[in-house]
Amino acid sequence: MTTSRIETALAGADQTKAVVLGVGALDLTGAAFRDQLPGKRAVIIADENTWAAAGPGAEESLRAAGVDLDEPVIFPGRPVLFADDAMVERVRDILAGTDAAAVSVGSGSVNDVVKNASDLLGRPYLSVCTAASVDGYTAEGAAITVKGVKSTVPCRAPVAVVVPVDVMAAAPSRLTATGLGDLIEKVPAGADWMVADALGVEPVDWDVWDLVQGPLQDAIADPDGLRRGDTEAVAALSEGLQMSGLAIQVHGTSRPASGAGHYFSHQWEMEGYGRDWAIPLSHGFKVGLGTLAMCALYEIVLGLDLSALDIEGRLQDWPTPEEDRARVEALQPVPVIRESAVRESAGKYLTAEAARKRLETLRRVWPELRFRLGQQLMPASEVEDILRRVGAIHHPSQIGLSLEQLRITYLRAQTIRTRYTVLDTLQEAGLLTSVVDRLFAPGGYWYGRSPEPRWTDES
Ligand SMILES: [Zn+2]
Known part of the structure; x- marks a missing residue:
């Protein structure tokens, strides 16, 4: 479930190995994780809004694929999660307490924070997109505000990205x-x-x-x-x-x-x-x-x-x-x-x-x-x-x-x-x-x- 254009792009990408895009792609989260991170545990990281959009579906798919799971980490939906260095440290500390690979369930901010935090630990992660709101999911580097300055922090892109078009179409139109x-x-x-x-x-x-x-x-x-x-x-x-x-x-x-x-x-x-x-x-x-x-x-x-x-x-x-x-x-x-x-x-x-x-x-x-x-x-x-x-x-x-x-x-x-x-x-x-x-x-x-x-x- 992808497109020929994305296949062409993946051939030149050295970090992301798979982009699963389409209606119903959420159900393939588990298979994508198992293919790219065989034998690993997973921990879902989301906020209340993005969890509601795709959390349970991602969890079910991971479980069905036989992936062992930590308890999901779900941040409050309000105030909206802000992608800054303090938040990155918080997620890094959470990840440091487990050997699980992160599954980011969210849009721009959640993904950027999980990307940066995972990279600090040298750990690959998987991204499940919940909105068609940014181009940063598959990008190398994360948009993080560091000491008050908006920066692109160098870090590795997700090893796989799940793009469930039906979930994203149901996201708020803004x-x-x-x-x-x-x-x-x-x-x-x-x-x-x-x-x-x-x-x-x-x-x-x-x-x-x-x-x-x-x-x-x-x-x-x-x-x-x-x-x-x-x-x-x-x-x-x-x-x-x-x-x-x-x-x-x-x-x-x-x-x-x-x-x-x-x-x-x-x-x-x-x-x-x-x-x-x-x-x-x-x-x-x-x-x-x-x-x-x-x-x-x-x-x-x-x-x-x-x-x-x-x-x-x-x-x-x-x-x-x-x-x-x-x-x-x-x-x-x-x-x-x-x-x-x-x-x-x-x-x-x-x-x-x-x-x-x-x-x-x-x-x-x-x-x-x-x-x-x-x-x-x-x-x-x-x-x-x-x-x-x-x-x-x-x-x-x-x-x-x-x-x-x-x-x-x-x-x-x-x-x-x-x-x-x-x-x-x-x-x-x-x-x-x-x-x-x-x-x-x-x-x-x-x-x-x-x-x-x-x-x-x-x-
Ligand atoms: Zn942009």
Whole structure:
């Protein structure tokens, strides 16, 4: 029970050996565990919500397959489990008291915590997905907040992943909307990778590219079906998400699946934005809004004639490392984010000489690059329509952010990761602030866009 695309991806993955995807896949949990972890005991780790969705079914399947089980570990459903270093230590300590392999039953947070904790003990684990809400199930690395900073902690992916499409289709629709928000970012993220490739910063691995971009359009094609919990639509989204995670595993970094749209989410997450809400603001909701923000920005970028860029003019006031650091510090008022942003930005600082070469390359490649970007990208209005129909966030007002906060996030997002995106191209070309300002000025995408009511789980 899997798909040919997933088989192709698994062939290149060195950690995950099996992805069991389909309606009824929960019943195959025991067989998957026994095949991949023969002779091992199992301990299910879940929270009250995810246990209710799939815990008893997973337990029954494991038992039927003859797997010995510890008592399940079930964390409270409220407040929602937060994936931070303290939680990882807690789960690691629980696992250290048994020789059982963990079976994570849950979505993003539960899986990330169990992944990291298992890896600390050098122990393989199995993941049972309960919602089509993230692409991180099959990814190498876990999204964990470490000492207040949202980080991708290096750790091994699950040895097997069970993707019960019927369980995921029955999950709250906000979780599916979250998954779509995470996946649709692969559109501008792909564009960012193309830019990095064309400028000689980081080559595209086209085999890995196909793993993510191949299933992408099918996966986001039916937002109405996703909102209704239609199993075919959820199966397509789930496949896209698993493929994206496997691509991260094959590539060894999150580059195939994460561009500047993700940095909007990371920035808000590090600011703690929405963390204390009754239902914390999800990764995919933030990423979906970041996707829309980036697609709107790319529309302006595609209208620029960068082949006529005034390189000498730009180099005249090229910042020294100290000036660039001061720029980053001024943008990031929160100390812990500032420290991290200063470090990450220093990692991509260019000397004037290197900048000249970069900008000369940009001038040279721009006509062809612009054409290819135009083929890769989607219009912002189309992204907005998909987000709206699936029930995801598509205006900052829905999560209580002002347009001014969104505007500053474009600038902050450029500073928080060394990984190169189009935000860096604009910064290097001296155009970032003016391009961002155009989005909020008359005629710009965000200008006069009516605020929408605050998002609630009932809306
Ligand atoms: Zn993501």
